Amino acid sequence: MPTCLIDPNIERKVMSGFKFPLGVYPVEAMTPRIGYTAEFEPEDVAEDMGDWEAWPDQYVFDIVVPADRVEPLWQQLFAMMPGRVFPIIDYIGHDAYREIDPYMAYEPIGKEKVTNALRQYRPFFFEDGMVGFGAVSEEPFFYIFVDEHKITTVRVEPEYRARVERLLEAFEIPEIQEPAGADAAAHEHRSILITSTDRPDLISGDEILERMRDSWRLVLNVDPDTNVDDEAQPLGITPWQCLARFSTDQIPHEQYAHVVLTADCLRRAEELTQDTVIKRANPDGDWFDVMVISANRMTNDQANDLLTNTLKSKPIPKNALEEETVLKFRVSDPVSGSD
Incomplete structure (x- = not known):
């Protein structure tokens, strides 16, 4: 069974007795403060949920506890949610x-699937600085999210406020004006997992995310028809590095295809990847199953470095940034990653 393991060379940062997660820690002096804040948000100013129905009136709790208390707090909060939830993951990719x-997820799943995954990949979810996770339910509205700093946010309808406050009191977490975790100072994020060719059962954060996308039915929640940066500035045609998982009637076990291309949006990058894999990996087969696992944009310099890492490689041709172009294709083994 796939699992994950913490790199034994990583040391935990401790300040004033406060244990930070292994994967996120301050890089300057600070005073961590255990506690929580609670604020009321009316429906008309609640955070935009895109395709979701509007959020109701709610109380928002932001909770800071040491790393060794994040998991038990999550377990007790998660127990308050109904049996089917919509999982959430944020990943620094x-x-x-x-x-x-x-x-x-845009379809609810049973809570046991979430619990089983958190148990199987516990170091990743509760210690790694590259991932945040959570869940939301609609009836009743209940939202829990443990972000990449391992700070917990809870959003509940007003009638649940007292229940959450009683739980926090039982954990001896005080309500204070300014709780302070790793994000209250200059800090760094890191992945804390170790992999080894001798241990194929040990998988990376990227591989865990792939499995969660399958198990939790997750969808990347970005506009697939635009190509903008975090400041909403249009980027036009950019290089992309795409990974697809596929199997064929001739080779029924799963393989991975790596495709480097240029495209003007996520949808086109995924479509080009699928078309390329079908044409090059199974031109004469009767059936074909392909799923795009990831599609990540690159800077021109990153793309040139990737494209020129072998003697036969060439940098990005100028016309590739003017029209969609497939620049590189290779197939790898799912375990070793070799061609």
Whole structure:
């Protein structure tokens, strides 16, 4: 069974007795403060949920606790939610123009799937500085999110306020004006997982995310028809590095295709990847199953570095930034990553 393991060389940062997560820690002096804030948000100013129905009136709790208390707090809060929830993941991925990849489920799943995944990949979810996770329910509205700093945000309808406050009191977490975790100072994020060719069962954060996309039915929650940066500035045609998982009637076990291309939006990058894999990996097959796992934009310099890492490689041709172009294609083994 796939699992993950913490790099034993990573040391935990502790300040004033406060244990920070292994994957996110301050790089300057600070005074961490355990506690929570609670604020009321009426429906008309609640955060935009895109395709979701408007959020109701709600109380918002932001909760800071040491790393060794994040998991038990999550477990007790999650127990308050109904049996089916919509999972959420934020991942600090590899896109050159987007800091965080936001994934959401648009179909509810049983809570046991969330609990089983958190148990199987516990170091990743509760210690790694590259991932945040959570869940939301609609009836009743209940939102829990543990961000990449391992700070917990809870949003509940007013009638649930007292229940949450009683739980926080039981955990001896005080209400204070300014709780302070790793994000209250200059800080760094890092992945804390270790992999090894001798241990194929140990998988990386990227591989865990792939499995969660399958199990939790997650969708990348960005506009697929535009190509903008985090400041909403249009980028036009950019280089993309795409990864697709596929199987064929001739080779039924899963393989991975790596495609470098240029495109003007996520949808076109995924469509070009699918078309390229079908044409090059299974031109004569009867059936074909292909899924694009990731599509990350690159800067021109990053793309040139990737394209010129072998003797036969060439940099990006000028016309590739003027029209969609497939620049590189290779197939790798799902375990070793070799051609």
